[in-house]
Amino acid sequence: MSNVISFLNMKGGVGKTTLCKEIGFYLSKNNKKVLLIDVDPQGNLTQSIFEKFNYKHHYETDNEINYKYTVCTSTINKVFEYTSLVDSLKEEECILELNDTLSIIPGDLNTVFFERSNGGSEKENAIKNFIEDFQLKDKYDYILMDCPPTYSFYTTAALLASDFYLSPIHPDSYSILGIDLLFQVVDRLKKVHRDRFKITPLEHLGVIFTNIPREASISTGMRRMIQDIKESSTLNSLEVIFFNEYFHNNPEFPKRIDYFIEDSRSDYSYKNLRTIVKEFDEKINSFKPEESGVR
Ligand SMILES: Nc1ncnc2c1ncn2[C@@H]1O[C@H](COP(=O)(O)OP(=O)(O)O)[C@@H](O)[C@H]1O
Ligand SMILES: [Mg+2]
Secondary structure (H helix, E strand, O other): OOEEEEEOOOOOOOOHHHHHHHHHHHHHHOOOOEEEEEOOOOOHHHHHHHHHHOEEEHHHHHHHOOOOOEEEOOOHHHHHHHHHHOOOOOHHHOOEEOOOOEEEEOOOHHHHHHHHHOOHHHHHOHHHHHHHHOOHHHHOOEEEEEOOOOOOHHHHHHHHOOOEEEEEEOOOOOHHHHHHHHHHHHHHHHHHOHHHHHHOOOEEEEEEEEEEOOHHHOOHHHHHHHHHHHHOHHHHHOOOOEOOOOEEOOOHHHHOOOOOHHHOOOHHHHHHHHHHHHHHHHHHHHOOHHHOOOO
8 A cells, every 4th residue: 555645735845846856766665666747837847857857748749849858648638627537537647667766747837727726626626536447556656646735635635545644844933923824724734634534534744844954054044033933932832843863955956947856976965865754654554553563
């Protein structure tokens, strides 16, 4: 049975996409079967993966395709349209297999047009139903979803399909309010969809501080900010969990969308990611006492 995890924060630019692709890629390189789902209509996760694995969307082919790229027709749009096409949909119309251990349901610029239609319950349940009907939990060890920074039907669709969510944040003076808001949003969703969450709960894996300077260079101000957030009475009353390990700054990320720590020579970032993934797994397993020791 796989673990389905959403990377969630109502704020943009906090490292959701970067962490999602790095954790996913790391796990896949360590022989775990991983499915990434790009739920954000901005499609940054897809852009990054496509650049690394040399794919282009079919609608980009006219002037951009050359010998280097393979055309991809798989798209998350098919997942969102799925309900009406139950019998005819094929898995590969949605899922692009990149190698033996890594696959992606790519985002699609055309998904933006769904935004106006607001979705409705069919679209909200689409990812969950797709995962169930195609037995994806049996086929993958991890299903990781990159969410947009909005409370939209995309986010609802991701959370309805998830067992866990993880919140990357970059510490600033709005962080406490931001996490509080995030919890309110999830709480509301759990109330509205209470029947769904009676079957399997949606657990918070924790807050992870992102884009933090290397340990030796963290300023006193930054340390104090992180401490204040961790010790805030608001967050303590919500019983917010934090990752011990921070996701440290690596200046390559903003420079190259096809940059992955796993392939690079950065020992520092590699060890950092390895520690994060270890903690990530420990937190997942802590919610499954009966399965501990299996992984
Ligand atoms: N650990 C990091 N070190 C350096 N830059 C980072 C790091 N994590 C994210 N970034 C950069 O910060 C920006 C926002 O990150 P991104 O993952 O796209 O955030 P989100 O998905 O939350 O909007 C991107 O330019 C990304 O390259
Ligand atoms: Mg993003």
